[in-house]
Amino acid sequence: MSQALKHSLSTEHRAKVQARGVNVYYGDKKALSGIGLDIPEHQVSALIGPSGCGKSTFLRCLNRMNDIIEGCRVEGAITIDGADIYAKDQDVVQLRARVGMVFQKPNPFPKSIYENVAYGPRIHGLAPGRKELDDLVRDSLERAGLMGEVHDRLDHPGTSLSGGQQQRLCIARAIAVKPELILMDEPCSALDPIATAKIEELIDELRTRFTIVIVTHSMQQAARVSQRTAFFHMGELVETGSTEQIFTNPKDDRTQAYITGRIG
Amino acid sequence: MTDSLANDIRLRRRYQAERRFRIYGITATASGLLFLGVMLVSILIIGHSAFRQSFIKLDVTFDPEVLQIGDKTDEESLRYAHFQGLIRVALREKFPEVTDRRELRELYALVSRGAADVLCEILIDDPGLMGQRHTYWLPASDDMDLFVKGEIKSSAPEIERQLSDRQIEWAERLTSDGLVDLRFNTAFFTTGDSREPELAGIWGAVKGSFYTLLVTLALSFPTGILAAIYLQEFAPKNPVTDLIEVNINNLAAVPSIVFGLLGLAVFLNFFHMPRSAPLVGGVVLALMTLPVIIIAARAALLAVPPSIREAALAVGATPMQTVFHHVAPLALPGMLTGAIIGMARALGETAPLLMIGMVAFIADIPQGVTDPATVLPVQIFLWADSPERAFMSKMAAGIMVLLGFLIAMNLIAVVLRHRFEQKW
Ligand SMILES: Nc1ncnc2c1ncn2[C@@H]1O[C@H](COP(=O)(O)OP(=O)(O)O)[C@@H](O)[C@H]1O
Ligand SMILES: [Mg+2]
8 A cells, every 4th residue: 555655746757658750651651759757656647639540559559469479560668667579579368468458348258257357367377275265356456446246246247247347357358467558448438427436436446556657538537537648640650748738838830739629 | 171182092002002912822832832732742642551561361382302402401502492482382272273384483482582581580480490381471573562552453454564364363362261461561771772662671871871971071070060160160251261262152053963974083083992882972072061051050159149269259259269268169050950951962962972873772781981872862763763663662652762861851950949048
């Protein structure tokens, strides 16, 4: 707790992730050009920008989910804790254990709630025994703010939950693997306002343990949950800074135009 | 005013068009059902009599002298004993007035040749019966059987029917004496093929089909599923895999007889595998079924939402774990359905098996995949091709058995699909 408190109070945050000169191509089409961005540890960084500007593409670079897209090519350097994640000897599976991801549409496995959360720890050997796994699953559901709602039906299918609950189940699934970084790609875009509020609250709590990068199309959401904001436009990183500064005093005209609703 | 009139007309036309379309649809469905019904009913009408067989009650004395075996009673000697003689003696006792050699031959023809084998088995089972006299129900010959079932009419001119006037007279006497009975034809389900229609059974073909499909399944299911998983989930997209994909789709459309020719050229002539064997038939059918299974399995894999793959990969599952823990289980019902449909097609296949000699007359019931055998559709073809009229009903009965198996396989497909389908 004191650790967490110290983190949220300190103004200087170490850069967990550093991106330098990142270009991404889908075939011949350049989707991102020359992105240079630092993601500070134990903070929530929001990526905003009009649809199609490359926010998801950048996010997927951070856990190398772009690897599975045919014809997608990433140039430049991205480091986590100083280590290049595109290095030859970087194991993708291990990287994804360190960098969790939550998707736009809740995508729980068609298995029980318990199995959804237990799957990651099981394949990574995080829980040596039945008891440890049980504890880990319960702990993760607790942290995702879902335990109270599902404690008596852990064997029910994950897909039987409501949309917001499913998304929190996906968050529980991601944090069960004990990642350092959690990527969220418009996690609330398919949810109603109440479910959205719950997730936003959750994100704020999760910040104490994890570094979070969230893509959102809602500027209010970015303003509510994030400490840092990066504005993307047409494949370029236009401006980055503290959320307060971006929303009150943007330096670039395009940022100004976007947050006042003139483009996007 | 004119506007609303035009609107009315348009509305009426639309309703008419809808009605017309419904009538077309109902007509099409009904005519399809009608054809199906006509086919099934005609098969039932022709085939139902094959499930019953006439038996004649005779008093038989196991006379060692008639059997021509002296005092030996070991199985080997009994196998070669003259049981036909016992039946002839019994028939002569029933009809003492018949003495002419030609007439006697006609009289003997009322009882099946298989009756001697029945008596032989009885005596081998219990050699103590030697010298005793007992009453047995023995199978009638095919022509006698047809007469009992009313398919040979005494009103028809003599030269147009298989039984002479005399034979019909004897048959009627036997019937009125209560010595003829129609019973369930168990032999049809327990014996192999025979030259005599009343002795021919389907069991040899059923077992032949079973062994053939066993080989087909063992080869094509694992190969097909693994190939589909590799091509769909792992293979890079390049000209080579494109070529493979095109070829698989084409192979599924290749006429089945071509696979038979391939089997003949490669397995029989080059590898010298046994002729007429379920092993070779199974391999040929496996080649034929493989593309069907691959295509069905790939379609099933393609239907699994990509979000499941992303979810698994994002928690750090390897591509193999993703496929085997998440994607394949979801695709399993579709894969199984495809495999069973492929198997059902293989079960009904005749042409490629003709090429590798599975069309031979085989009376023995196969005991393994290398024994000479035939399969259900080929057996049906053989019976349809036989000149004896009594084989007609055997053919239709064979079709019923084949259809029964096909329906059963499709039901299994439905049940499996239901069982493995994860609705959540
Ligand atoms: N799988 C893909 N294949 C080809 N082009 C893609 C793919 N994914 C995204 N793109 C393109 O890359 C650009 C950026 O997309 P994306 O990162 O999804 O934008 P955002 O998330 O900001 O809306 C878009 O022009 C989009 O068309
Ligand atoms: Mg996006």
